[in-house]
Amino acid sequence: MDNLTWIFISALLVNNFVLTYFLGLCPFLGVSNSLETSARLGLATTFVMLVTAVCAWVLNTYVLIHAPYLRLICFIVVIASTVQFIEMLIRKLSPALFRAMGIFLPLITTNCAILGLAIFATNRGYGFVEGIVYALGAGIGFTLALVLLAGLREESELSDIPALIKGTAMNLIIAGILSMAFMGFAGLFSSA
Amino acid sequence: MKKSDSYEEFIKGIWRDNPVFVQVLGMCPMLAVTNSAINAVAMGMATFFVLVGSSFLVSSFRNWIPKQVRISCFIIIIATFVTVADYTLLALVPKVHKELGAFIPLIVANCMILGRQEAFSSRYPVRLAVMDAIGMAGGFLLALFSLGAIREILGDGALFGIKLFGENFEPWVIMILPPGGFLTLGVILLFFNWFKFKKDEFLAEVAEAERGGG
Numbered sequence: 001m002d003n004l005t006w007i008f009i010s011a012l013l014v015n016n017f018v019l020t021y022f023l024g025l026c027p028f029l030g031v032s033n034s035l036e037t038s039a040r041l042g043l044a045t046t047f048v049m050l051v052t053a054v055c056a057w058v059l060n061t062y063v064l065i066h067a068p069y070l071r072l073i074c075f076i077v078v079i080a081s082t083v084q085f086i087e088m089l090i091r092k093l094s095p096a097l098f099r100a101m102g103i104f105l106p107l108i109t110t111n112c113a114i115l116g117l118a119i120f121a122t123n124r125g126y127g128f129v130e131g132i133v134y135a136l137g138a139g140i141g142f143t144l145a146l147v148l149l150a151g152l153r154e155e156s157e158l159s160d161i162p163a164l165i166k167g168t169a170m171n172l173i174i175a176g177i178l179s180m181a182f183m184g185f186a187g188l189f190s191s192a
Numbered sequence: 193m194k195k196s197d198s199y200e201e202f203i204k205g206i207w208r209d210n211p212v213f214v215q216v217l218g219m220c221p222m223l224a225v226t227n228s229a230i231n232a233v234a235m236g237m238a239t240f241f242v243l244v245g246s247s248f249l250v251s252s253f254r255n256w257i258p259k260q261v262r263i264s265c266f267i268i269i270i271a272t273f274v275t276v277a278d279y280t281l282l283a284l285v286p287k288v289h290k291e292l293g294a295f296i297p298l299i300v301a302n303c304m305i306l307g308r309q310e311a312f313s314s315r316y317p318v319r320l321a322v323m324d325a326i327g328m329a330g331g332f333l334l335a336l337f338s339l340g341a342i343r344e345i346l347g348d349g350a351l352f353g354i355k356l357f358g359e360n361f362e363p364w365v366i367m368i369l370p371p372g373g374f375l376t377l378g379v380i381l382l383f384f385n386w387f388k389f390k391k392d393e394f395l396a397e398v399a400e401a402e403r404g405g406g
Contacts, residue, residue: 022220022223025223026217026220029219071297072274072275073268073271073272076300109263110303111301112301115301123293123294163389164382168381169385170378172374172377176372176373176378
C-alpha cells in the first residue's frame with residue numbers, strides 16, 4: 001500500500017492519538033461536553049499540529065543536528081509561540097471566532113498530543129511531506145475521538161444514570177469502550 | 193506551628209487533593225505507561241524529580257520572573273529538568289527508557305506540573321513549595337503505582353515481572369492494552385466517588401443527629 005496513505009490511516013484510526021496512545025486526554029475529558037465546541041477545538045488543534053509538524057521538520061533538519069539535547073526545549077518554545085501567534089491572528093482576522101474559541105486556544109499549548117506528534121515524527125524520521133500527512137491524520141483522528149465522546153456524552157445527559165457514576169468515572173468508561181472499538185482497526189494492515 | 197504547615201502541604205497531595213484521583217490531572221502519562229508496575233514506578237520517579245526540581249527553582253526565582261512571561265519561564269525550567277531526567281534514565285536503565293519511549297519527553301506537557309508551578313510554587317517560599325511538590329509528586333507516584341500494579345496483576349498475572357498465580361491463570365489481556373487503562377481508572381474513580389458519597393452521607397447524618405439532640 002502507498003506509504004503516505006498508510007501513515008495517514010495509521011495516525012487516524014489504528015494508532016489514534018487519543019484512544020491508543022493516550023495523548024491529549026486533558027481536552028478529551030475536559031471539553032468534550034458539547035459537540036460544537038469539541039469540533040471547533042479539534043480543528044484548531046489540527047491546525048496547530050500542521051504548523052508544528054512543519055516547524056519540527058525545519059528545526060530537525062537545520063538546527064537540532066548540531067545540538068540534539070536542545071530538542072525538547074526548542075519544540076516546546078515553538079509550540080508555545082505558534083499558539084500565541086495563531087491566537088493573535090484569529091483575534092485580528094475574526095473577533096467572533098476568537099470569542100467562540102475562548103480559553104481553549106491558549107490551552108492547546110499544554111496539549112501533549114502536539115508535543116507527542118513532534119517527537120514521534122522525529123523518532124520515526126519522517127520527511128517534510130510525510131510529517132504533514134502524519135499531522136493531518138493525527139489531527140483528524142483527535143477531532144474524531146473528541147466528537148465521538150462528545151456525542152455520547154450529550155446522549156447520556158438525557159438518560160437516567162446513577163448519580164454515583166456521573167462525571168469523569170463514566171467518561172473514562174465510555175472512553176474505554178470507544179478504545180476497544182478502535183482496537184478493531186488494528187487488524188487493518190496485517191496483510192499489507 | 194511551622195512544622196505542621198509543611199506537613200499539611202505534604203499530606204494534601206498524597207490523599208485529600210491527590211492529583212490523579214481527585215483533581216484528574218496528568219492523565220496522559222498516567223494511562224499510557226501503567227501497563228506494568230515497573231514502568232509506572234519509573235515514570236513516577238521521573239515526574240517526582242522534575243516536579244520537585246522545578247518547584248524549587250520556580251519558587252527561588254519567583255520574585256524575578258515577570259508576570260507576563262511566567263508561563264514560558266515555567267515551561268523552559270520544566271523542559272530543562274525533563275531533559276536531565278531523560279538522559280539520566282537513558283544512561284542508567286536503557287531498557288525502561290526504551291519502553292517509556294516518547295513519554296519521558298512528554299512529562300513537559302503534564303498539566304499537573306505546570307499547574308503546581310502556577311498555583312503554588314510561584315506564590316510561596318521555597319520550603320513550602322518543595323513540600324507541596326513532594327506531596328503532589330508522591331500522590332502521583334502512588335496513583336501510577338496502584339494503576340500499574342492492578343493492570344499488571346490482572347492482565348499478566350504478575351507484579352514487577354514475578355508471576356503471582358499458578359499455571360492455570362488465564363491473563364485478562366485487555367487490561368494491559370489501551371482500553372484497560374481507561375476502564376481501570378474509571379473504576380478507581382468510581383470507588384473514590386463512592387467513598388465521598390458515603391462520607392457526605394455520614395456527615396449529613398451526624399449533622400441531623402446533632403440538630404435533633406440540640
